[in-house]
Structure formats: structure tokens, C-alpha cells
Amino acid sequence: MNTILKVFFIISILITFTARSQTPSPQMQYNDACAHCHTPGLGGAPRLGSAKDWSARIRPGLNLLYQSALYGVPNTTMSAKGGYKELSDINVRAIVDFILSASQITPLQLAAAVRYDTLGIKDREFIYLDANFDGVLNKQELGRDSMLTDKLSRFDQNFDGVISFKEYQTLTIELEGDRTNANVTDLTISNEIHLILQSMPLLKGQAIKIDVQAGRVIITGMVNTAQDILSVQRALRWVSGIKQIDNRLVSGALLAWD
Numbered sequence: 066m067n068t069i070l071k072v073f074f075i076i077s078i079l080i081t082f083t084a085r086s087q088t089p090s091p092q093m094q095y096n097d098a099c100a101h102c103h104t105p106g107l108g109g110a111p112r113l114g115s116a117k118d119w120s121a122r123i124r125p126g127l128n129l130l131y132q133s134a135l136y137g138v139p140n141t142t143m144s145a146k147g148g149y150k151e152l153s154d155i156n157v158r159a160i161v162d163f164i165l166s167a168s169q170i171t172p173l174q175l176a177a178a179v180r181y182d183t184l185g186i187k188d189r190e191f192i193y194l195d196a197n198f199d200g201v202l203n204k205q206e207l208g209r210d211s212m213l214t215d216k217l218s219r220f221d222q223n224f225d226g227v228i229s230f231k232e233y234q235t236l237t238i239e240l241e242g243d244r245t246n247a248n249v250t251d252l253t254i255s256n257e258i259h260l261i262l263q264s265m266p267l268l269k270g271q272a273i274k275i276d277v278q279a280g281r282v283i284i285t286g287m288v289n290t291a292q293d294i295l296s297v298q299r300a301l302r303w304v305s306g307i308k309q310i311d312n313r314l315v316s317g318a319l320l321a322w323d
């Protein structure tokens with residue numbers, strides 16, 4: 066080998082070596098750890114490049130989105146770090162940022178998402194109720210949860226006509242206390258739950274099993290979407306006597322693997 070060739074050879078080895086020792090880009094890590102679900106949208110996974118899918122997901126704030134990526138989403142195939150535990154927390158956040166930039170989230174949507182982060186609001190139920198993103202609940206927004214509707218005047222401690230996040234926390238802690246301390250038999254709880262579930266059109270034809278023991282409710286069965294799992298959880302939120310809900314429902318979308 067002549068000298069020039071030798072030099073080229075050494076340089077090419079060096080280039081290969083440095084390229085290998087560099088940390089992979091968020092996009093490469095996405096390809097390895099997330100793409101098999103998020104590119105086709107497997108099992109209801111929000112799809113890469115879909116502004117529609119991701120704008121709905123960032124609504125509760127970026128912090129909660131990172132949290133889902135880091136710790137998983139209960140009752141779905143989204144496990145902590147997508148199952149790739151070896152990824153560092155920083156890597157996972159960078160992958161989420163890559164996904165968002167690839168999905169053309171508008172600056173306006175990003176600003177709305179960051180707002181909850183700035184306000185320090187991480188409660189998904191509060192965010193769900195706050196339809197106009199303004200960080201407080203007015204009478205109309207409280208109306209989405211019939212139990213909270215009548216409570217506005219009682220819990221609006223500063224009489225400004227809306228429930229702030231702080232007031233909401235006081236309110237829900239008190240209502241949860243009332244619910245847990247109520248002296249109700251398991252049979253009554255079970256009957257009440259069945260009545261509520263029967264009245265939910267989205268559960269028509271779904272076999273759902275309820276087991277109540279000392280106020281602890283275990284729900285098993287299958288519903289159509291991950292959203293339905295949340296709807297069931299919401300519907301049962303204020304059933305008197307319930308001490309804890311163990312929601313083991315799975316969504317049928319999980320089985321759509323083909």
C-alpha cells in the first residue's frame with residue numbers, strides 16, 4: 066500500500082470510529098425505540114407527523130407529555146420509555162421534542178400547552194374540564210362534571226365567579242373525603258356502579274365485570290378505546306362509598322395489531 070492510500074485508510078477508520086461513538090440523534094433513537102408503534106399508529110398510538118394526533122396530546126402541557134413518555138400510560142401498550150429502559154430521561158425528552166417538531170405543532174398550540182406548565186397545573190381532570198385553556202373553571206366548564214356543578218358558590222373562596230386550580234384542589238379533596246367516609250355497603254356500591262355503566266351508550270355490548278370488596282372496586286373487561294377507559298373512570302368518580310378504583314379495563318384498539 067502506498068503512503069497516500071495508507072493515510073486514506075487510517076482516516077476512513079477514524080471517521081467510522083467517531084461516527085459510531087457519537088450518541089445517536091433523537092430521530093435515530095425514535096426509529097429504534099418508538100417507530101414500530103408511532104409511525105403506523107399501532108394500538109391507538111398518536112402517529113408521527115400527525116398534527117391532529119399530537120395537538121390533542123400536548124393540550125395538558127409538555128410536562129405531562131414527557132411524564133407519559135417516561136413512565137408510560139396505564140392500561141395501554143405505551144410502557145415506560147416505550148419499553149427501552151436503557152434510554153436516559155434526557156434522551157426520552159429529546160425524542161418527544163423530535164416527534165413534536167416532526168408533527169408540525171403550531172406555535173399557538175405549543176404556547177397553550179406550556180401555559181399549564183407555567184401555572185404548575187398537572188391535574189388531568191382539571192385540564193380536561195378547562196375547555197377554554199384559561200387555567201380556571203367557570204360554571205359552564207364545571208357543568209361537565211355534574212357533582213361539581215352545584216359547588217361553585219361553596220368553593221369559590223375569593224368570590225370571583227370561577228374556580229381556580231387551588232380552589233379546585235380544596236374542593237376535590239373534600240368531595241373525595243366525603244365519598245370515602247360514606248358508610249355504604251359493597252352491594253349498594255356495586256348496584257350503583259352497574260346503574261351508571263348501563264346508562265353509558267359507549268359501553269353497549271361490552272362485557273365489564275365489577276368486583277367490590279370493602280369499598281375497593283376492581284373493574285375488568287374490554288372497551289373500544291383508551292378514551293372510553295377514562296370515561297368509565299370519570300363516571301364512577303363520585304360514587305358514594307368507593308375507597309379506591311382499580312381500573313383494569315383494556316381498550317380493544319390494543320388488539321388491532323394487524
Ligand code: HEC
Nearest residue numbers: 098099102108109110122133134138141142143146147291
Ligand atoms: C408498543 C407500542 C409503543 C411503543 C414502542 C412506544 N409507544 Fe408511545 N404510545 C403508544 C400508545 C398505544 C400510546 C397511546 C396511549 C393512550 O391511549 O393514551 C402512546 C402514547 C405516547 C405519548 C402520548 C402520551 C400522552 O400523554 O398523551 C407519548 C409522548 C409517547 N407515546 C412517546 C413514546 C416514545 C418517546 C417512545 C419511544 C421511546 C414510545 N412512545 C414508544 C404505544 C407505544
